[in-house]
Amino acid sequence: MNGMEKKGNRNVLIKSVIALAAIILGYVAVYYMMEGGILSRQMTSLIPRIGINIILAVSLSITVGFLGELSLGHAGFMAIGAYASAIFTTQAAGLPGFLSFVFALIIGGVMAALFGVLTGIPVLRLRGDYLAIVTLAFTEIIRSVINTMSITGGAMGLSSIPEYANYTWIYIFGILTILVAVNLKKSRHGRAILSVRENYVAAEAMGIPVTKFKILAFTVAAFFAGIAGALYAHTYSVLRPGNFDYNKSIDILIFVVLGGMGNIPGTIVATILLTYLPEKFREFGDYRMLTYALALIIIMLLNSGEMKEKIKGFFRKIVPQGKVKPKKLQEKKGEH
Amino acid sequence: MEFIEQLINGLRSGSIFALIAIGYTMVYGIAKMINFAHGDIIMVGAYSLYIFIAKVNLPPVVAVILTMLVCTILGITIEKVAYKPLRKAPSLAVLITAIGVSYLLQSLALLIFKATPIPFSSFIEVPALQIGKITISGITIVTFLVTTVCMILLTLFINRTKIGSAMRAVSEDKQAAQLMGINVNRTISITFAIGSMLAAIAGILFISQYTSLRPTLGTLPGIKAFVAAVFGGIGSIPGAMLGGLLLGVIESLSKAYISTELADAIVFGILVLVLLVKPSGLLGKNRIEKV
Amino acid sequence: MALLEVKNLGISFGGLRAVDQVNFSIKEGQLYGLIGPNGAGKTTLFNLLTGVYQPTDGSIMLQDKLLNGKKPAQINRAGIARTFQNIRLFKKMTVLDNVKVALHNQVHYSLFATLFKLPSYWKKEKEMDKMALDILKVFDLEGQASVLAANLPYGKQRKLEIARALATNPKLLLLDEPAAGMNPNETEELMQTIRLVRDRYKITILLIEHDMKLVTGICEEILVLNFGMELAKGTPSEVLNNPEVITAYLGE
Numbered sequence: 001m002n003g004m005e006k007k008g009n010r011n012v013l014i015k016s017v018i019a020l021a022a023i024i025l026g027y028v029a030v031y032y033m034m035e036g037g038i039l040s041r042q043m044t045s046l047i048p049r050i051g052i053n054i055i056l057a058v059s060l061s062i063t064v065g066f067l068g069e070l071s072l073g074h075a076g077f078m079a080i081g082a083y084a085s086a087i088f089t090t091q092a093a094g095l096p097g098f099l100s101f102v103f104a105l106i107i108g109g110v111m112a113a114l115f116g117v118l119t120g121i122p123v124l125r126l127r128g129d130y131l132a133i134v135t136l137a138f139t140e141i142i143r144s145v146i147n148t149m150s151i152t153g154g155a156m157g158l159s160s161i162p163e164y165a166n167y168t169w170i171y172i173f174g175i176l177t178i179l180v181a182v183n184l185k186k187s188r189h190g191r192a193i194l195s196v197r198e199n200y201v202a203a204e205a206m207g208i209p210v211t212k213f214k215i216l217a218f219t220v221a222a223f224f225a226g227i228a229g230a231l232y233a234h235t236y237s238v239l240r241p242g243n244f245d246y247n248k249s250i251d252i253l254i255f256v257v258l259g260g261m262g263n264i265p266g267t268i269v270a271t272i273l274l275t276y277l278p279e280k281f282r283e284f285g286d287y288r289m290l291t292y293a294l295a296l297i298i299i300m301l302l303n304s305g306e307m308k309e310k311i312k313g314f315f316r317k318i319v320p321q322g323k324v325k326p327k328k329l330q331e332k333k334g335e336h
Numbered sequence: 337m338e339f340i341e342q343l344i345n346g347l348r349s350g351s352i353f354a355l356i357a358i359g360y361t362m363v364y365g366i367a368k369m370i371n372f373a374h375g376d377i378i379m380v381g382a383y384s385l386y387i388f389i390a391k392v393n394l395p396p397v398v399a400v401i402l403t404m405l406v407c408t409i410l411g412i413t414i415e416k417v418a419y420k421p422l423r424k425a426p427s428l429a430v431l432i433t434a435i436g437v438s439y440l441l442q443s444l445a446l447l448i449f450k451a452t453p454i455p456f457s458s459f460i461e462v463p464a465l466q467i468g469k470i471t472i473s474g475i476t477i478v479t480f481l482v483t484t485v486c487m488i489l490l491t492l493f494i495n496r497t498k499i500g501s502a503m504r505a506v507s508e509d510k511q512a513a514q515l516m517g518i519n520v521n522r523t524i525s526i527t528f529a530i531g532s533m534l535a536a537i538a539g540i541l542f543i544s545q546y547t548s549l550r551p552t553l554g555t556l557p558g559i560k561a562f563v564a565a566v567f568g569g570i571g572s573i574p575g576a577m578l579g580g581l582l583l584g585v586i587e588s589l590s591k592a593y594i595s596t597e598l599a600d601a602i603v604f605g606i607l608v609l610v611l612l613v614k615p616s617g618l619l620g621k622n623r624i625e626k627v
Numbered sequence: 628m629a630l631l632e633v634k635n636l637g638i639s640f641g642g643l644r645a646v647d648q649v650n651f652s653i654k655e656g657q658l659y660g661l662i663g664p665n666g667a668g669k670t671t672l673f674n675l676l677t678g679v680y681q682p683t684d685g686s687i688m689l690q691d692k693l694l695n696g697k698k699p700a701q702i703n704r705a706g707i708a709r710t711f712q713n714i715r716l717f718k719k720m721t722v723l724d725n726v727k728v729a730l731h732n733q734v735h736y737s738l739f740a741t742l743f744k745l746p747s748y749w750k751k752e753k754e755m756d757k758m759a760l761d762i763l764k765v766f767d768l769e770g771q772a773s774v775l776a777a778n779l780p781y782g783k784q785r786k787l788e789i790a791r792a793l794a795t796n797p798k799l800l801l802l803d804e805p806a807a808g809m810n811p812n813e814t815e816e817l818m819q820t821i822r823l824v825r826d827r828y829k830i831t832i833l834l835i836e837h838d839m840k841l842v843t844g845i846c847e848e849i850l851v852l853n854f855g856m857e858l859a860k861g862t863p864s865e866v867l868n869n870p871e872v873i874t875a876y877l878g879e
Contacts, residue, residue, distance in 0.1 A: 012749055070431045122612045129370050129431055130611060133562055137604040140559070148597040180742050187741035187748065188731055188755070191720070195728040198717035205677060205711075206729045207703035207795050216738075246555070250439055257432060289443035296436030297418055304425040 027171050034167070042279060048235045050275045051170035052228050055177045057255035057271045058264060059224035062181055064253070065262020066190065067217040068197030072249045073119065073135030074225050076142040079244035080115050081108030081226025083152050086161045086233040101164035105173075105230045112226025116219040124214040127200065131218075139249060146241045157240035158233075165234035173231060177224045181264050184220070193217045247289070254292045257299055337469050342592045343585060348476045348545070350584020351483035355538040356561030357568065357576035358490065359531030365507035365571035366527045369427065372434035373414055375558015376441040377532050381407045381539025382549055383445060386456050396459040404536040411532025412525050420521070445551035458544040479541050486537060487577055490530070494573065499526055507571065556600070560587070563607040569620020578618060628690075630655045630831050631676075631799055636685035637855075638675060645671045646855045649685070653799070653848075658825055659833045660846030660863075664875060668855035669835045670712055673801050676833075677709050678702040689799065704732055708797035710788040712804050712835075718777035722768055722787055725776050726759040729794035733758070759794065765824065766790045782813050786820075793824065800824075802834045806841065814838070818845050839876070843867055851875070 034044045056074060063071045085108035089100050115138075123134045146152045153159075184190040192213045195203040204210050233239055255274055259267030278288050356378060363371045384406045388399035418437050422430045462474030494500040505513040506523045514520050542557060543549065560583060568579025583603060591599040610617060629652040636649045646668045653659045661669050674680045676687060678699040687694040694702055708729075717725050734755050740748040763769040766786040771779060776787060785805055792800055805821065806814040818841065825832050836842045842849060843863035851858040851872050859869040866872055 008753065009749075016744075064428070068426065068428050070428055070435075072435070119608075122608045126611060126615050129427055130566070132372070132431055132435075133370060133559065134604075134607065134611070137559055137563070137607060140556070141601045141604050144597055144600055183742055183744055187752075188727070188734070188736065189738055189741050191724055191728045192731055194720060194724075195717050198719060199715045201679070201699075202711065202715040202717065203728070204699040205679075205703060205709055205715075206791065207700050207732045208728065209700050250435070253432070253435070286447055289439065290447060293436050293440035293443055297433050297440065300425075300429045300433040300436065301418070301421055304422050304429060 023175055027168075030171070031167065043276070046276060046279060047167060048165070048170050048231075050272055051167075051174045052232050052235070053252070053255065053271045053275050054174050054268055055170075055224055055228040055231070056252045057259065057267050058174075058177045058181050059221045059228070060252050060256050061259070061262055061264060061267050062184065062193075062217050063221040064256050065260075065267075066181075066185065066193045066197065067214060069124070069214065069218070070129065070132040070253075071135045071218065071221070072132050072246070072253070073138045074221070074252045075244040075246070075248035076135070076139035077112040077116060077222040077225035078229035078232065078248070079139075079142055079146060079241075081112040081229025082233040082239055082244070083146060083158070083229075084108050084111040084226070085230035086158050086239055087151060089162050089164065089234065090158065090160075097162065097164055100162075101169075101234060104164070104234070105227055108230030108233075109223045109226040112229065113219050113223035116222025117215060120215045120218045124218060125211045136246065136249075139244070139246060143241050143245060152241075153239075155241060157238065157243075159238045161233050161237045161239065163234060163237050165231045170231055170235070173224075173227055177227075178264060178268070180220065180224070185262075185264075189213070189216070250292065254295065257296060338592070340470055342588050344470070344472060344476060346585035346588030347581060348479050348584070349588065350564075350581040351479055352538050352541050352545075352557065352580075353561045353564045353584050354577045354580025355483055355486060355534045355541075356557060357564040357580045358487075358573055359535050360562050360565040361568070361570055361573060361576040362503075362527050362531050364565070366503060367415075367419065367524055369419065369430045370434065370562070371419075371528075371531070372431070372558075373437040373441060374531065374535060375554035375556075375561070376438050377407050377411060377535040377554065378539035378542060378557060379445060379551065379554035380410055380441060381536035382456075382543040382553060383449060384536075385540050385543060386454065386549055389459055390456065399459075400540060403540060404533050407532045407536035407539070408529045411528040411535075415525060415528040420524075442551050442555075449549065449551065451551065454549040456543055456547050456549055458547060460544050475541075475544050479545075482537060482541060486534060490534075490573065493530075499523070503527060560603055563603055566607060566617055567610050569617025571621070572617070572619045575617055575619035628655065629653065630657075630690060631833075632686075632688040632691075633676075634686045634688075636672070636675060636682055636687065638671065638680055638683045644855050646675060646682075646852075649850075649852070649855075649857050651850050651857070651860060653831055653833060655798075655831055656825070656829065657831050657848060658822070658846050659831070660842040660849040661833060661835045661852065662837070662839065662842055662849060663852035663858070667852040669852055670803060671855070672852065673709060673803055673835065676702075676801060677707060703795055703797070706798035707801065708792035708795045708799075709801040710785075710792050710803055710805060712807065714784050714788055716776040716784055716787060716791070718775065720776060721773050722763065722776055722779065723756070723759055723772040725787060725791050726762055726794045727755050729791045730755050730758055733794070733796055762790050762794050765793075765827070766820065782809055785809070786817070789821075789824070793828065793830075797830060800830055800832045802832060804835050804837060806836065806838065814841060821845065839867075 030047065033039045034047060056078065060071065060074050063069055085104035088107050089104045092100055095103070119134060119138050123130045147155050192203070192208045193216070195206070195208055196210050196213055200210060255271040256267055258274065259270035278285065356374065359374050360371065363369065363374070381403050384403040385399055388394045388402050389396065394402070414437055418433050419430060422433060458475060460475050460478050462478055464474055465472040465477060494503060502513070502518045502523045503526070505516065505518055506520055510520055538557070539554070561580065564579035564583040565576045566579070567583060568575030568577070583606070586606065587599050587603050590602045594602065631653040633649060633651050637647045638645050649672065661672065663669050671680065675682050678694070678697050678701065682695060689705055689707060692705065694705065697705065717728060720728070734751050736747045736751045739745070760769050760772065763772060766789065768783060768787060768790060771783070776784065779787060789802065789805060802821070806817050809817060821832065821834070822845065824830070834842070834846065843866070846863060848861065849863055849866045850860050851866055853875045858875055859866050859872050
């Protein structure tokens with residue numbers, strides 16, 4: 001028994017070392033691709049945006065993918081993080097840059113999380129699909145409030161925010177977000193969240209404090225949206241209320257849905273592709289929204305049980321019986 | 337005097353909210369889903385009216401009827417294509433599809449009509465009414481008349497016709513209704529048709545008042561009407577009417593006496609408050625969930 | 628001492644009395660049966676006992692603690708677990724994870740340990756795996772631990788529901804028609820498992836079942852409901868010989 005435990009511990013250690021190596025290798029690889037001119041200038045300039053979008057998409061996965069609730073307020077939480085952090089760094093001029101930015105990130109994340117709790121409490125203790133509409137309303141309110149306040153620069157927005165953020169910062173927080181999401185999924189807290197998505201009534205009957213875990217998932221997601229906002233503000237140094245509208249929330253939702261709702265690697269790939277492709281094919285810019293809208297509808301329809309059966313039936317007709325190996329299919333499904 | 341004028345303004349926009357809210361509430365009652373695309377039907381209605389009147393030069397009555405027809409067909413089509421295959425899917429899937437449909441309508445409008453607002457002059461030429469010092473505009477009078485007629489007709493339809501009682505049965509218990517021989521699919525289609533027709537009327541009244549067309553014009557009235565539906569008790573038609581009127585008045589009074597910028601925030605504050613204090617709304621029933 | 632004491636329990640939905648004036652008490656370690664025709668209020672009674680519905684009147688006491696007004700999750704933590712008539716598994720989670728969800732309140736580690744995978748995370752997760760597999764073994768499900776619950780055959784899904792409820796370490800286990808849809812052989816095997824579970828985990832079981840023969844074979848005491856009210860109560864033979872019960876089941 002003792003020997004096995006030791007072996008188990010060693011496995012954990014090896015896994016952790018490999019993960020750490022991969023993280024560092026990833027950082028160095030992207031760094032050299034940017035510096036060494038392997039990536040085009042266009043792509044290099046997109047790297048921060050991709051990183052910030054990954055933070056947004058992975059964190060939204062926690063709400064939409066794990067918890068199974070639809071939030072349309074991710075851009076709103078990002079706005080809070082962006083403005084709160086930018087106001088801090090522009091006002092607190094005395095602090096050294098590094099320290100000021102660390103505080104700004106914490107302020108951005110915590111403020112967004114705070115608003116997450118405030119919007120989450122009235123909605124998440126209820127059953128029903130109120131979260132989508134409340135978060136949508138929330139984004140609109142945030143935008144109109146930012147538009148009218150003087151400290152946020154009103155409709156003019158904020159400018160000359162110090163450019164503290166860079167590739168390294170974004171990479172660190174990107175990895176942190178991914179780790180949190182991945183670790184959460186395979187833990188007692190994550191399982192509680194997933195069980196709420198799977199069957200609310202059964203989760204309650206198994207002693208899971210459902211409301212608590214709904215609010216937890218929603219708040220963690222809001223926190224990282226706030227961090228993403230802070231990184232955004234200190235990368236581009238300019239903020240406008242229009243940066244954080246409904247369309248931004250939908251963009252993030254598309255990353256999550258195309259990535260497979262709760263599938264973190266899938267979400268990351270989808271985010272990279274969907275941030276890069278519209279830049280690459282700017283001439284089709286007008287059709288981007290249309291494509292996204294169709295993608296949302298089609299993916300949902302294809303995922304539904306009814307359509308799946310129809311498609312399966314169709315393939316059964318063209319593929320002769322016996323060629324499909326059901327056993328392998330089952331194993332694949334079992335992985336999850 | 338100003339108070340009364342604001343009250344009348346509020347009742348006018350409130351009756352438009354009520355028309356839209358009825359669509360939300362009926363669909364929610366019967367299909368148990370929030371039809372996010374409902375607000376965008378208003379937008380489609382407004383643009384259709386613009387095309388029929390300003391581009392094709394049809395007489396107003398014909399244009400109005402055609403607009404209602406367009407929206408009704410659109411509503412039925414959306415339900416058939418996007419929502420019907422998802423009847424048994426988790427509500428998250430339905431919700432995301434509905435967002436997709438809403439986004440699709442907006443992006444189509446953006447592609448066809450571009451983002452620049454298009455001016456539209458109202459075709460309603462009813463003289464204003466002067467009572468003492470209070471002036472009631474022609475559009476306001478028409479809005480009141482139209483919504484009152486719509487609500488009376490709808491109430492009669494729901495309570496006096498066979499289809500109406502089928503609708504009530506399906507919203508009470510879908511499975512039982514099916515066992516009683518009610519065609520559930522057809523009932524749901526009719527619900528979407530009626531909701532969309534009312535949204536078309538709301539769109540026509542809305543655009544006659546605000547006279548400027550944008551692809552996103554349906555979003556805000558849509559959300560507010562949803563707030564009205566929750567306020568009145570989601571699933572309840574009289575609740576939607578009451579909620580709409582109250583919300584219009586609250587919005588108008590807060591614009592006049594508190595702040596124009598914060599009026600929207602106040603409206604959404606009401607949503608949060610209702611959800612906190614009485615989630616079943618003013619006239620809604622407490623539903624017991626079957627386990 | 629009575630483990631569960633139900634007094635004058637009743638609930639109305641609108642004008643309908645779904646459960647009315649129900650009294651019974653279950654002793655520790657008992658296997659108690661709840662029977663009655665369709666719509667007699669059996670599942671409603673379960674929903675009252677587990678906090679899904681709040682009673683309009685009467686009281687529910689578990690080991691002298693009042694359960695009225697408590698939420699389902701609190702009642703589970705107080706020691707009552709249940710299964711559902713229409714299976715409610717976490718379908719897109721594995722069989723093992725279904726049970727591990729139910730271990731939520733048995734094995735604890737902090738959110739901080741989760742997010743940074745601290746040693747306590749690994750240690751406690753291992754402990755959870757072992758506990759979950761032990762329970763799955765009782766139901767002969769350990770071989771399918773990594774299968775998605777949705778992909779289990781029907782009979783095994785029913786068993787998993789019981790395993791999951793058991794994992795919350797209840798004092799009282801409520802089983803809502805555990806043998807529904809099973810063939811006689813499967814039913815017989817399940818009944819033996821239920822008896823085994825009771826003896827091995829030293830718990831008390833309250834069981835809804837349609838099959839009279841079955842209930843009378845396994846239960847030590849039985850409550851018969853009809854139209855939400857108590858029709859008869861007592862040992863299987865007392866209940867079986869009660870003329871009112873015979874009428875209710877066979878009609879006039």
